[in-house]
Amino acid sequence: MMRVAIAQIAPVLLDRDSTTQRAVEAIEEAGKSECSLVAFGETFLPAYPLWLARQDASRFDAADVKDVHAMYLDQAVQIGAGHLEPIQDAARRAGTNVAIGIAERAEDRGGHTIYCSAVVIDDGGHIRSVHRKLVPTYEERLAWGAGDGHGLRAHRIGPFTMGVLNCWENWMPLARSALHAQGVDLHVALWPGCLRLTQDITRFVAKESRSFVVSASAIIRPQDVPETVPHRESWIQNGVADGCFYDGGSCIAAPDGSWLLEPVVAREGVLIAEIDPAAVLTERQNFDPSGHYARPDVLRLTVDRTRRGVSFLDGTGHE
Secondary structure: OEEEEEEEOOOOOOOHHHHHHHHHHHHHHHHHOOOOEEEOOOOOEOOOOHHHHOOOOOOOOOHHHHHHHHHHHHHOEOHHHOOOHHHHHHHHHHOOEEEEEEEEEOHHHOOOOEEEEEEEEOOOOOEEEEEEOOOOOHHHHHOEOOOOOOOOOOEEEOOEEEEEEEHHHHHOHHHHHHHHOOOOOEEEEEOOOOHHHHOOHHHHHHHHHOOEEEEEOOEEOHHHOOOOOOOHHHOOOOOOEOOEOEEEEEEEEOOOOOEEEEEEEOOOEEEEEEEOHHHHHHHOOOOOOOOOOOOOOOOOOOOOOOOOOOOOOOOOOOO
């Protein structure tokens, strides 16, 4: 048996340092409960760009849109600058692995484009992978660039093999297949935080992959948006249901599609469950998506894990 946790907590919107501290506290709590993994929501650090849909962000060259985006760039995570080091240190002290969503300001792409990235940190505090979301969904394309396949990787955690996808990537059959083929039996799905996003697909992916599926979401309320956020009053008051912009919906499904942890709505907390690798083995008896049900003679998948960026040549034809 292995304990896993979901940190369904609120960020301090567009405040990287304060949100990092909240993440550290959640990791410490998970460690005290002897959890081998703690997962956070999509771009939890420094928050999901919920303002895009609330300020009509598609208006070209609009000053208010540009002001918020400038703050987003300023507070986004630069891994090379050490912004994840407090979280890495907390993972090492707690002895737990971490899957966390970040708004990554990627230095290898010039430093001024944000990617929705899922970062895996092991229990020694080392960054194992950074997966940039393949296709930002709808209005997210106004804030994020399109990622690549470099981070489509699996990691061994105790008796499990874990893979991570961001939000609607979990609806992409070939992205899921890329993880299935690496032996993933613990699938972590990162979401901004909403029951309608998690309640159907979590059980579906569990049944499809015969894996445990951990859907990790955040909560964001008006009080989580500091006064320092530009133009906050123009979008913060409109259309908030039950006091939340995003109300969680974190949950865990077993390999047979049954609920191990039913969706938790409108409540913050570190949610903990125990998962049993034997449950994977029993469900794989009749269906193994990359094994006896794969038919590689008929169906094939090629995954390009090249990190897409700029290559500089020195004039001799060599990088």
